Amino acid sequence: MEQLPLQICYIDTPLGHAKISGNENGLTSVSILDTQEQLSDTIPEPLLDGVIQLKAYFNETRKTFDLKLNPEGTAFQKKVWRALETIPFGKTMSYLQLSKQLGDIKAIRAVASANSKNPLWIIIPCHRVIGSDGSLTGYAGGLHRKQWLLNHESEHKQQSLF
Numbered sequence: 001m002e003q004l005p006l007q008i009c010y011i012d013t014p015l016g017h018a019k020i021s022g023n024e025n026g027l028t029s030v031s032i033l034d035t036q037e038q039l040s041d042t043i044p045e046p047l048l049d050g051v052i053q054l055k056a057y058f059n060e061t062r063k064t065f066d067l068k069l070n071p072e073g074t075a076f077q078k079k080v081w082r083a084l085e086t087i088p089f090g091k092t093m094s095y096l097q098l099s100k101q102l103g104d105i106k107a108i109r110a111v112a113s114a115n116s117k118n119p120l121w122i123i124i125p126c127h128r129v130i131g132s133d134g135s136l137t138g139y140a141g142g143l144h145r146k147q148w149l150l151n152h153e154s155e156h157k158q159q160s161l162f
Helices: 045-058 075-084 095-101 105-116 143-153
Strands: 007-013 016-023 026-032
Touching: 007 045, 016 045, 026 045, 075 095, 075 105, 095 105
Parallel strands: none
Antiparallel strands: 007 016, 016 026
């Protein structure tokens, strides 16, 4: 596949500013930043569908993504990321369950490591993977964002008192 220059844009989300990267070969990364970046005035054409679908997700009018993806990673990481895409909106799966689904219960640490290196936050829903005891464990964007995403996708929204 031809190596095309990456295009980048920044959009506002309920979780903070998102950085979206990609090119004609597909989206390569989506992450929520801890910094306030200058929001993009125009969205590059290869990123437009991703921006539209992410905004629809946050506006509760989209539950699945239909995008051309091109994340960089090892063959094993890509296998894990494809498995993450099978976790339905509003559902969760433990790292152990994910390891079993991938055919190797002993690969739980490798699965967790691949999950943590997912460059396409939200679109490849690594936030839907939790500990076997139901606890929130690890999320590159921070546990507060993971909790927000799970609440956002829940049938039963949890209200905050503060």
